Amino acid sequence: MLLDHQSGAVLYQHNADERVEPASMAKLATVALTLDLVRRGALGLDDTMVISEHAWRTGGAPARGTTMFAELGSEVSVDDLLHSAIIQSGNDATIALAEGIAGSETAFAGLMNQFGAEIGLTNSHFTNPSGLPDPEMYTTARDLAYLARYIIREFPEYYPVFSAEAFEWNGIFQRNRNDLLGQVGIDGLKTGSTGSVGNGVVVSTTEGGRRLVGVVHGLATAQQRTDEVRRLITWGATSFDRIPAFSDGTIIGHASVYGGAVSQVGLVGASGVDIFLPKNNRQCLRGNISYQAPLLPPVRAGDQIAYLNIFCDDQQIQSVPLYAATDIEAGGIFRRATDALWELAFGWLPF
CATH class of the missing domain: 2.60.410.10 (D-Ala-D-Ala carboxypeptidase, C-terminal domain)
Known part of the structure; x- marks a missing residue:
């Protein structure tokens, strides 16, 4: 899927409505919902969330997945949890946000689905905030593109976090897991991969003088993902006259x-x-x-x-x-x- 950010015009689509597992790209919905709560005054960036045993075991160091390595029982600010979710793809960070906001991952997933419907995600169903594999969770390239466009449009003051090169928490330095940053002008948003669905990414770029939002998913390797995104963005940035x-x-x-x-x-x-x-x-x-x-x-x-x-x-x-x-x-x-x-x-x- 490739669309023009300003108008929402679809420039290219292929199987854009095919249901796929979102993998860590589901974190975009968690980030969008959290930022919406902050905007409405229901939550503050300086508020803190406790790292529960569930968040630590399921998304922290013991899980051996992407994590911010938050310590069990520690309190972490919403702002730091958001930075980790975006930059480090911290599973413990997203679980802590879900539990702190709604009491449990399941309850938070219900809020994610309600919020998704409100902003126009018509073919998505979330069951957890992190994108950990679940056969009941799905989205589409179209919905991911619309979700990215929503974040860029509604939270421009926070969008630069997506292009941050790294984030250090508790003495642990981790580079942004989006290895496409800086290529063909890409300044966000989120990669995702699982063994069952392959490699995907949601990107945005100002290459070619206008902001584009692109999604690819289901590639066998990270290198294929990179190659496919470069082709898609280069084509979109150079092949059209704007009238x-x-x-x-x-x-x-x-x-x-x-x-x-x-x-x-x-x-x-x-x-x-x-x-x-x-x-x-x-x-x-x-x-x-x-x-x-x-x-x-x-x-x-x-x-x-x-x-x-x-x-x-x-x-x-x-x-x-x-x-x-x-x-x-x-x-x-x-x-x-x-x-x-x-x-x-x-x-x-x-x-």
């Missing part, structure tokens, strides 16, 4: 509203729409707007209800989310009856 198409607030099209006070709602981009066309091939452009009909009221301004699909030589090269420009309330009895008769006579035909 401003619609300014912020411009109505791009309309979607029909069945039984609404008015029959259509205008569609806009999140902050204007840029189209990325393959270099030296501007004559190939074709586009359409798609949405799930019938669209029922009430519709709220800002609801994501459609996509602008861009094609070049009959191959889709971009998909841009479109949002309702205005509120549409339910229509009166006469309006609803008219639409019902139309549907009975002709079926649902967007107009």
Whole structure:
């Protein structure tokens, strides 16, 4: 999966909705949820969490996995636990966060799933905060890309932690486990690997003058992961011309509203729409707007209800989310009856 961060436009996808184990990339959801709690004032970065025996045995030194080597019974600040989760991929750190916030990993996983649904992760299910193998836990490349985009957009003041070269805790110095940092402009986010699913990574880069978010997963070796990411990012950064198409607030099209006070709602981009066309091939452009009909009221301004699909030589090269420009309330009895008769006579035909 490769998308443009600013617009959310999908530049490339292959099996992007195939369910896979997230491995340590699940820690991105733990980090996002924790930072959201901090933003809302429910948690402080200086608050401390206790390293329980479960966190120590399951995610600490005895487990022989990625760990911050926190001592049993010690108290660690939320900020340090977040740094460890991001930089060291500390399993003990994420378990301590889960237990401190929700009381147990299971309860925290429930919060992760609720939070994921709220931010648009439609095909993910988390059962623990660290990504340790569990057959009931899954995500997709698309959801991981959307999760990364959420973190970059919502927590810009904390995002630099993802590019930190190392983190030292309790006298133990560990380098960032993301070995792709600095390559083709990559400044985050998270690697993950297990014996059953292979090697994956969620990356972001400003290579080529715009921020891209990419995900690859299921590679047999870490070197293959590196090679695949370099190819994906290099292609995305060098193969497109950016063409401003619609300014912020411009109505791009309309979607029909069945039984609404008015029959259509205008569609806009999140902050204007840029189209990325393959270099030296501007004559190939074709586009359409798609949405799930019938669209029922009430519709709220800002609801994501459609996509602008861009094609070049009959191959889709971009998909841009479109949002309702205005509120549409339910229509009166006469309006609803008219639409019902139309549907009975002709079926649902967007107009």
